[in-house]
Amino acid sequence: MASEDVQTNLRLPADLKDRLQTSASENNRSLSAEVASRLEASYRSSEGLVTKAELEDSLRKAALRFESEQIMTASIRTMLANNVIRLFEQLDPDRRTDAFADAYDFAKSLTGRGSPGLEEAIAKIMRVEPINSQASKLASALREQESFFDSVVQAENEKKKATKPA
Known part of the structure; x- marks a missing residue:
């Protein structure tokens, strides 16, 4: 004392x-x-x-939130680009418009090397903020969106098969 x-x-x-x-x-x-x-x-x-430690802690948390948001944005962009690519490739060539072809080309450029895939982005999100339930919900929603688009493409393929003359 x-x-x-x-x-x-x-x-x-x-x-x-x-x-x-x-x-x-x-x-x-x-x-x-x-x-x-x-x-x-x-x-x-x-x-x-505030103390130096409090400031450093606040800055660290802000940086983690920023990185998490960047990863989520990249994963959503990649998912949407993959869906555009899949839908374009499944569409009959005579139904493809110039605008859709431009969107396809743009989507292809977004999914090139260096673009994080959905699973990679989700894994990073969960490592950065494992307690964040919002990140977990987003990861689940993205997986559900992927499943939905897969089922739409599958239904379209089955429809094509059913309408093709034997």
Whole structure:
């Protein structure tokens, strides 16, 4: 205890004292040091001041969110491009318009080397933010979208087979 520190008695609910004691142990501090640290942090927070560690933590979390959003955007773009390619290739050549051919060419350029595939992007999302249920829901939705387009293409193929003269 520093010479300018004063001793004070304080009444606390038992569960709050237990939580403080647990935090103190986790932070390798005494109960008094933990209480002082938390009080100082509350004053810094109310004054708009942050510590270097708090700033670094906020920046790290923001960078992870940004990377996760970039990966999700890339995976959605790739999925949509793959669906355009699949639909174009399944479409009868006489029904292909110039605009659809342009979309096909653009989609092909998006799925070239360096573009993350759906599974790769989902794996990265889950590594970056494994607790994020939104990322997990997005991954499931993307898989469902892929399955839906696969079933549409399969139904179209079966329809073609059924209408072809024998």
